Amino acid sequence: MSADLAVVGGGIVGSFVAHRAAALRPHWRTVVLERDVPARGATAWSAGADFPLAATAEHRSLVEESRRLYDELQDTPPGLFVRPVRMVYVVASSRLHDLRARTVADLTPTGAQEADRIRRMLPGLRFKTDECAVTHRGRGAVVAARGLTEALLTGGVRKGCTALQIGQRVESVERVANGYRLTAGANQWQARRVVIAVGPWELPRPLAPGLEAAVPEARRKRVAALHAQLPVRADDPLVYFVDDDLFVLPLCEGQALVSFRRNVWDEDPDTLDGQADAADLEEGVRALAARSSRAAAAVVGGRAFQDLYTPGRLPLVHTVPDMPGLSAVVGGSGSGVRLAPALAARALDSVLDSAA
Numbered sequence: 001m002s003a004d005l006a007v008v009g010g011g012i013v014g015s016f017v018a019h020r021a022a023a024l025r026p027h028w029r030t031v032v033l034e035r036d037v038p039a040r041g042a043t044a045w046s047a048g049a050d051f052p053l054a055a056t057a058e059h060r061s062l063v064e065e066s067r068r069l070y071d072e073l074q075d076t077p078p079g080l081f082v083r084p085v086r087m088v089y090v091v092a093s094s095r096l097h098d099l100r101a102r103t104v105a106d107l108t109p110t111g112a113q114e115a116d117r118i119r120r121m122l123p124g125l126r127f128k129t130d131e132c133a134v135t136h137r138g139r140g141a142v143v144a145a146r147g148l149t150e151a152l153l154t155g156g157v158r159k160g161c162t163a164l165q166i167g168q169r170v171e172s173v174e175r176v177a178n179g180y181r182l183t184a185g186a187n188q189w190q191a192r193r194v195v196i197a198v199g200p201w202e203l204p205r206p207l208a209p210g211l212e213a214a215v216p217e218a219r220r221k222r223v224a225a226l227h228a229q230l231p232v233r234a235d236d237p238l239v240y241f242v243d244d245d246l247f248v249l250p251l252c253e254g255q256a257l258v259s260f261r262r263n264v265w266d267e268d269p270d271t272l273d274g275q276a277d278a279a280d281l282e283e284g285v286r287a288l289a290a291r292s293s294r295a296a297a298a299v300v301g302g303r304a305f306q307d308l309y310t311p312g313r314l315p316l317v318h319t320v321p322d323m324p325g326l327s328a329v330v331g332g333s334g335s336g337v338r339l340a341p342a343l344a345a346r347a348l349d350s351v352l353d354s355a356a
């Protein structure tokens, strides 16, 4: 079986790669090799929050490019999975200038109406002394990542340029004459170009040994969120308590997701089923209770999976000169959904005009 492009991994990053290939090279045959079914990894459990926040210049360029590419999905079937949401940041006034420097949008104070709205969402909400609430025009979104992944892949499948192979766990990617040989059990594919996007699974290093020199040490980190039955409406804002690294995202009428910081590393993704465990719930409830004990009492469960984190906490696209036509996206670092369009674009563009 041969292809112009093989994409290893059918999460949100791999699906954006296939989607872009279908748009830029509609005559190509692209094969997506997925060990399970699409969007069963980190993507399945993602909160999908797309903040216009960036820590460095490189980060900012990924944020801006991703936002532009997400905007291009508007009025297409995948665009249905991207929901604009108002974002409110609760931050110490003394740290407002740091937030301003990190925000790829102009911040303005929220009005009294918005403050009342937040208090209604989180009954008994406690603000810390010196905290203020700010927002920005537009530019915040929530991505229904699992649905979007499937919609992106389906577009290419329907056009006839994407072949989705489910249940194919790629064990090796080897350089051969005219491209790469990918082996999954008894099956083999040959492709001129390969993009590896396996989320927190096998690091590209053992998968494609030639990438060794370029891939930095990255570690798997647990990422968890709570589900709480709160008096929220679907059009309420996402409220981010910046100094607590905690946000409350209305999912639908009466239910919100609460994202909080978790510090558990190096688990095996194959041991996780996506459900929050007792320790996740305990830590999350404690973090939320510091803001609103009534909200903490309304927690009904949660989700937890992992993501791969790079040392700089920024996803990276890797290529090496002696492996032309091969690239790997490494380390969603908790931002793999919001940055997926730009990461996929960079990974694909790096192999578009180079082939082994």
Ligand SMILES: Cc1cc2nc3c(=O)[nH]c(=O)nc-3n(C[C@H](O)[C@H](O)[C@H](O)COP(=O)(O)OP(=O)(O)OC[C@H]3O[C@@H](n4cnc5c(N)ncnc54)[C@H](O)[C@@H]3O)c2cc1C
Pocket (backbone or CB within 6 Å): 008, 009, 010, 011, 012, 013, 014, 033, 034, 035, 036, 037, 038, 039, 040, 041, 042, 043, 044, 045, 046, 047, 048, 049, 050, 145, 168, 169, 170, 171, 197, 198, 199, 200, 201, 202, 223, 224, 225, 303, 304, 305, 306, 307, 331, 332, 333, 334, 335, 336, 337, 338, 339
């Ligand atoms: C609870 C939680 C909340 C999150 N919230 C946010 C958020 O608000 N905003 C945000 O931007 N990000 C968030 N993230 C992070 C984000 O979900 C990830 O960064 C992103 O989904 C990574 O996408 P991916 O395609 O790289 O990986 P994955 O979705 O894990 O996809 C990788 C795919 O590769 C497949 N695969 C693996 N190995 C092989 C192989 N050898 N052969 C074939 N297929 C293989 C897997 O089955 C999987 O389908 C969150 C994550 C979690 C867990």
